[in-house]
Every structure is written in C-alpha cells, then in structure tokens.
Amino acid sequence: MLSPLPSSSTSGTRYPLHRYVFYTQLSHAHRTFVSNISHLVEPANYAQASQDPKWLAAMSSEIKALEDNRTWSLVPLPLGHRPIGCKWVYKIKYHSDGTIVRYKARLVAKGFTQREGIDYKETFAPVAKLITVRCLLSIAAVHDWPLHQMDVQNAFLHGDLLEEVYMLPPLGYCRPGEQMVCRLHKSLYGLKQASRTWFRRFSSAIKTLVSNNLEPITRNSNLKQFLNGCFRIKDLGLLKYFLGVEAARSKDGISICQRKYTLDILEEAGLLGVKPTKVPMEPELVLTTTGSDALKEPAQY
Template sequence: MAAKLTALSQNHTWDLMPRPSHRKPIGYKWVYKIKHRADGSIERYKARLVAKGYTQREGFDYQDTFSPIAKHVTVCTFLTVAFVRDWPLHQMEVYNAFLHRDLHQEIYMDLPPGLRRQGENTICRLQKSLYGLKQASRQWNEKFSKALTGIRFVQSKHDYALFTWNKGKTFIALIIYVDDILITGNDETGIKSLKEHLNRQFRIKDLGEPKYFLGIEIARSPAGISLCQRKYVLELISNSGLSRCKPSIIPVERNTKLTTQEYDSGISSSENDPPLEDLTKYQRLVGRLIYLTMTRPNISYAVHILSQFMHGPKQSHMDATIKVLKYLKGCPGLGLLFPRDKELVVTAHCDSDWATCPMTRKSLTGFCIKLGGALVSWKTKKQSTISLSSAEAEYRAMTKTTCEIIWILGLLEDLKDLRLGN
C-alpha cells in the first residue's frame, strides 16, 4: 500500500487542496488481490487504490465510458496465424495502466490514509485517471492508441484492439486486452524496438513467451498451440463444493426443455419447481461458465440455455447448472488445439433447431468456423425472429454464419504477411 501511494504521488495522479464548498468528493477503497501462475503458485501480492466511481454523475463527472477490447475470435486468429507463419509471440503487461491518462473533468476524492494529517481538511483533486472511475478504461485506451498510431501503426477497422505495422517485408501485429498485450511479427529487431518505445511511453513488464493470458493456459509445441482453462475449471468446481462428486458424461440431457412458464401438473408451482432464494449464486455460476466457453465450445449450448434465466432462476435451472459442473469434473483439462496447418483455408459448419424454444417458439442457430485445422469461432444463439419453417430457420443460420465469415476474412486481411503473398 505504501509503494502504491508513492507511485501515485510520483505519477502526479492528484493535487492536495482544501475541500471546496461547491463539490462533494467521491470515496475510495483498497482492493487486495493475490496473482497466481498457471500452476497455482503465488506470483505476487497486489494492493490497488480504487475510486468509488459508482457515485459519479453522467454528464457531470464523466461522458463516454466505452473502451474496446480484443474479441476472443481475434485472439484465436492471432495465435493461429502466428504459429502457422512461425512468428515469435511476446506477452507484455502495463503497470498502472489506468493512471497514465490526464483527466478532462473536475473530480475530487477523499484523502486516503497515509496522506491525511490530523486537523487538516484537505482532499485530492484528481489530475490523472484512477482505477474505479467510469471513464478510466476509455482514457487509457485513447492514450495507448495514440501512442501506437503516432509511430505509424494502423488500427484495424474489424477489431479496434488490433494494431498492425507493415513496411516493405516487415510486419508486426499487436493486440491489447485492457493492460495485457500480445505482439507477433516476422521481424525480431522491430519487435524489440517496439518494446523499447512502449517502455519509454509507459512502464511495461515483459513476460516473454505467453503461457498464461486472461486466465487461459497457453502451451506451444511443434504440433501446435493448445489453449485450456484447467486451473479455472478446478477452482470453479472446488468453490461450488463438487470436488468429490461423481462426474457426468454429458453436460446436458437430450431434449431438455427449461422454461420460466408454469404447467398445470396438479401441484403448486412452489412445490413443483420453487424459485431460488439466492439468485446471486446462480448468476455467479453461469457468469463463470460463460467465461469458460472461451476454450470449451462443447458446453456452449448448455450455457446458452442456462443464461436465459439469470433474472429469475428456479431449482430446475440450478440442477441443470450443477450437471454442467459435474461434466467439467470429468474433463477439466480439455481445450482447443491449433495445429500446424500451412493452408489457412476458412471452413464453416452451421445448423439450426427449428422452434426449439418452448417459451417463444424461436429457432436456434449454431455454427463453428475453422481456420485451417484450428477452431477460431463458434456460437449458439437464439434467432431474433420466429421462423415459419425449418427452411427459413436454416437460411437465417447461414446468414449469421456468412456474416461471421466475412468479418474473419477482413481480420485475416489485416494480419496478412505480404512477404508470403497470402
């Protein structure tokens, strides 16, 4: 905590001044976190001073808050292209990323312990962004984007978190996910120069070849790149109290029809399928399962069904969620493999399930898209309108798949290696 306060002072994050009578300062809190490696060992302890941004007022303390981050499909495509081209991969992390951008609004914050003196009525006027502020992520993204475009990197129009630099036979690509960065390219000297430039602009930690990115374990071998979330799955099962349960061989029973409607069964609804008293437990479990689908397309359908009942889950919905966890108990280390395939041909498969939703009679779209032998995109989604026939449902599924293919082709155009002519 002392080191963090020192860093904030050196960064000129705030100015100390008497409390103004016309403005009410926002609060703060300390957030503590233990960062682990992929094997579960402790990497370091972190303390972070966070502003209570939920007390800010829109249009007064902040304006826009949106900040782009790399899509999961972009990360998969990025890794696949890098491996096929035999390019090196580098991972970097920005220290105190949100503290680099100057604030345009007049924001005051209470004085944290360690700076407060007895008898003084002073507060902090924030000069730079701070974690917890509504506009913090947007301010950081703007500063980082300007730093890259200033050295002639081009921001992709297909994913604003992707930046590329191409001159002659030299090609370098970079993607950013908040403060985590992945870099690849065909010029090691150019990548080294980029790292030095970013380190001069910001304080950067070079993590070398990526092994643990966004909670995903990355392993590279001559056969390909594998992605899995084994540690995440084991923590999820342990926190749910299912470490000693009997594994299930399937994530969901065939023809399972979960619904919020009541059926006339002669039994009262409270006895037949009572609503859950603790909604947060169900919401937390399903939210973590949604994140797990980044490397587990085999649970995509089940998670899609469960996520429809976040607002009012019942006991049957929780039972179905527990079954998915039991399935994960039997295969925690499954994931994706991006094999070495020199032909980066895009292939797609799509299907639909006509009128499958028992509540709305809407159809279901499912598709998966491969780049060479690597599965880079997949989705299970309810169609927005009711299809009057199975043929119409199939056409709608093909339309969604075609849109995704066109977008991936544009992404590949941004990632092309002109030296190889592909």
C-alpha cells in the same frame, strides 16, 4: 515433480478433484508452470493482505507510484460534490516459467458510483474480446509467429483525467480523523472513463511509430524498447498466462484453457469436492406446469 495428491480415503472427500483433472498430457516444463501458478492464493480483501508483509510492501509500492505520478492531491471535499469509493485488488504476476515477477496491489476506484455528466462524460473505448484473442492465436499458430507478453505498469495512470472527480482515500493511507479526499488528476482503474483515456494515450504513442518503414515494428527488441520508453513495461517473455487463460505451445499448435480460473471459482464457492456433471441439471428432466397455471388458457395475440 508435482507432489502427489491425497487419496479420497485420507482426504475425506467423496469426489476428489484429482480423479477428474489430469496433467499427464502436459510437458514437464508446462506442468511445472501450472504447479507454480496454482500454489499461491491472492488475498480477497485488505484485511487479509494487511497480515502479509509482501502485500503490505506491494501496497506501499502502489501508493508511491500513484504519488510519483501525481495521480491525486489531498483536498477538503468541495460543497456540492460527492466522493466515490475505492478498494484494493491483489494479483501475482508470473514469468513464463511460472516464477513470480512481483506481488501487485492495485488501487481500483468504485466507478459504479459515478454520475453521468458530473463525474464522467464519454466512456467508449475499443475492447478486445476473447474471440479476437483466439483468432490472433490461430493466425500465430498457422504462421509460426512468436508470441511475447508485456505488462504495462499502471497503464491507466498514463491518461490525464479531464473531469473533476473526487475519491475517498484508500484504506491505510490517511491518518484517523483527517477529513480529506483525493482530487483525481490521472485516470485510475475502475473509473468509467479509464479505458477511454488510456486508449487515447496509447493510440497517440503508437501512431508516432507507424510509418511506411515497417522495420521498427517488425523487430521485437525495437518495439519493446519503444513501448518501455513510453509507458514503462515489464517483459514477461513468451506468452504463458494471459487474463486467466493458460497458453501451451508445441509443434502441433497452441492449446489454451482456463483451468486455474475455473478451479479458483470452484474453490471460492466451496465446490471443489462435489460430484462432477456435464450439465448443471438432470439431462432427462422434463419441466411441466402445475397447479392453477396449468388450467389457464393460452394468451391471445
């Protein structure tokens, strides 16, 4: 059961959110799932995460995975090269019932500081848009196909980096006073070429499975075993929460929404208790030109 939300008289909020967001139309199982994923808040930066033993363990696990994968080697910065920065990003992974799979700390390179022709060359890779995901869900609903979700562990690290890229060590990694940088050997999240190297690795693996015999790819267990053998995946069960989108399935079809994503944005901006409105400005507002601009003749073309 979801715990009752405080009334406006006790919370001091003029426009409490529970007046506008309802969960009565959801099944008991999905209400439990929504409650679980909304209960915890992920750290916004390293300073916050370093105060929690669970996130410290997650960062240590990520560093170990990066080292085991030989993602980089520590070297002095060569003359004429400029290192890029990096940061930690934190995410909680959930099972389809809302229980926690793991606390995930991901090291992300600051690819916006890379220089074209020096730190990267080709960057193009196919990207699935939300409209493509909606189309796939529609087809699955019509044909009553099962939808399963899998999480590739350190997906981008499966791609070999061809360019010579140097990165500053992550916070908490090197001892104070050490003047070393990370020479990257594997594609890291955040690099401009990361998506391209991952797609090259993933597509080459998939091509070895596809043939005239469709049986291996039509059976879920075989496909999952194959992918796990190639990339080490986590089986998250039936689709529930994907890239900030909640998916609820019933006999009537599949319903998707971005409730948690929207509420997280409102909370970050400090706007959870403001007055709701359908549009971000007065609907009857008429914009007019005033002052000297109103006296100017229209431009002639």
